[in-house]
Amino acid sequence: MLFSSLxxxxxxxLFWGKQVLEVSDxxxxxxxxxxxxxxxxxxxxxxxxTFLLSGxxxxxxxxxxxxxxISTGRLPSQPQIWMVLLLIIISTPWISKVYEWxxxxxxxxxxxxxxxxxxxxxxxxxxxxxxxxxxxxxxTIANFLIIAILPALGEELIFxxxxxPLLSEWWKNIHLSILITAVLFSLMHxxxxxxxxxxxxGIMFGYLYxxxxxxxxxxxxxFLNNSLALVASFxxxxxxxxxx
Numbered sequence: 001m002l003f004s005s006l007x008x009x010x011x012x013x014l015f016w017g018k019q020v021l022e023v024s025d026x027x028x029x030x031x032x033x034x035x036x037x038x039x040x041x042x043x044x045x046x047x048x049x050t051f052l053l054s055g056x057x058x059x060x061x062x063x064x065x066x067x068x069x070i071s072t073g074r075l076p077s078q079p080q081i082w083m084v085l086l087l088i089i090i091s092t093p094w095i096s097k098v099y100e101w102x103x104x105x106x107x108x109x110x111x112x113x114x115x116x117x118x119x120x121x122x123x124x125x126x127x128x129x130x131x132x133x134x135x136x137x138x139x140t141i142a143n144f145l146i147i148a149i150l151p152a153l154g155e156e157l158i159f160x161x162x163x164x165p166l167l168s169e170w171w172k173n174i175h176l177s178i179l180i181t182a183v184l185f186s187l188m189h190x191x192x193x194x195x196x197x198x199x200x201x202g203i204m205f206g207y208l209y210x211x212x213x214x215x216x217x218x219x220x221x222x223f224l225n226n227s228l229a230l231v232a233s234f235x236x237x238x239x240x241x242x243x244x
Contacts, residue, residue, distance in 0.1 A: 012042045016035070019034075048150060051155055052153060055162055059162065070157070076217050121194070152222035155188075179206075186202055
């Protein structure tokens with residue numbers, strides 16, 4: 001993870017200059033298309049290295065057969081695809097409500113901790129808004145790659161493709177393995193005020209993998225969920241919907 005971040009930042013400096021390191025306010029990115037491109041590049045490289053590359057490297061040295069099973073595993077059937085699509089559509093309003101409820105949480109005993117989490121979440125939102133600020137076709141494709149495709153592939157590889165089976169082998173309890181994997185999945189996002197909805201999504205992805213017996217099901221669900229969130233954020237940014 002550290003190597004991916006350093007490589008992404010270092011190569012971005014080579015391509016776009018030191019201005020990449022001098023941005024302290026993410027909202028400044030919106031007024032600079034060059035910085036938007038640089039931040040998108042860093043996000044893509046960092047995510048691909050942290051999850052996809054590290055996941056396949058781990059499997060290469062520990063379980064090469066699993067790489068083959070994942071890469072050549074059966075694709076979801078048409079009924080499964082429709083089931084996942086329906087599941088995401090039905091769950092999205094509930095996830096949104098739970099997210100709003102989770103946002104109201106207060107860490108009054110640890111105000112500095114709460115401030116850090118809220119600032120981190122706001123910074124992520126500002127960067128997201130900067131990404132959405134670029135309405136070009138290339139920008140839209142890059143957004144889907146960064147926000148929907150790469151997270152679906154990389155995070156599902158690590159959490160459902162590697163961690164969940166590993167925990168299941170250790171504990172011989174698939175339900176506990178799914179729960180702990182979902183907890184770690186949600187914690188990874190460093191957003192305590194979005195922890196519970198992500199926990200719910202993680203549990204859903206875990207059971208999709210368990211019952212569907214193919215990693216492509218949670219990948220599809222993850223992709224659809226993030227795609228809907230991206231579209232909703234875009235429409236909200238353009239004031240075309242009331243979605244917060």
